[in-house]
Amino acid sequence: MKVYVSGCSKHKGDYEGNAYDYSKIYTTVPMQQGENKKGSAGVDLRCEPHVFDILKTANFKVPIACDVETELRALGGGNAKETVVNVTILKSA
Numbered sequence: 001m002k003v004y005v006s007g008c009s010k011h012k013g014d015y016e017g018n019a020y021d022y023s024k025i026y027t028t029v030p031m032q033q034g035e036n037k038k039g040s041a042g043v044d045l046r047c048e049p050h051v052f053d054i055l056k057t058a059n060f061k062v063p064i065a066c067d068v069e070t071e072l073r074a075l076g077g078g079n080a081k082e083t084v085v086n087v088t089i090l091k092s093a
Helices: 050-055
Strands: 002-005 007-015 018-030 040-047 064-076 079-089
Touching: 002 018, 007 050, 018 050, 018 079, 050 079
Parallel strands: 040 079
Antiparallel strands: 002 064, 007 018, 018 040, 064 079
């Protein structure tokens, strides 16, 4: 799916004896419009660690168009989350 990425971050370490290693991309999505909601909201998408390496040299002065591939990934404890497994920066026309 095509996403306009406005930033990325890498997260690696240990929390209470549990190791973690993932990255995130940041984008905006339209909200369901209503009396109390207008416009778009900023969201982050959890990613495989290598996604940060693909995007780390990008110039984010303006959001960049990317094609993202996602999969539902188990997080443990019976929890799962849609995770970006690959990203391709799209060439501007």
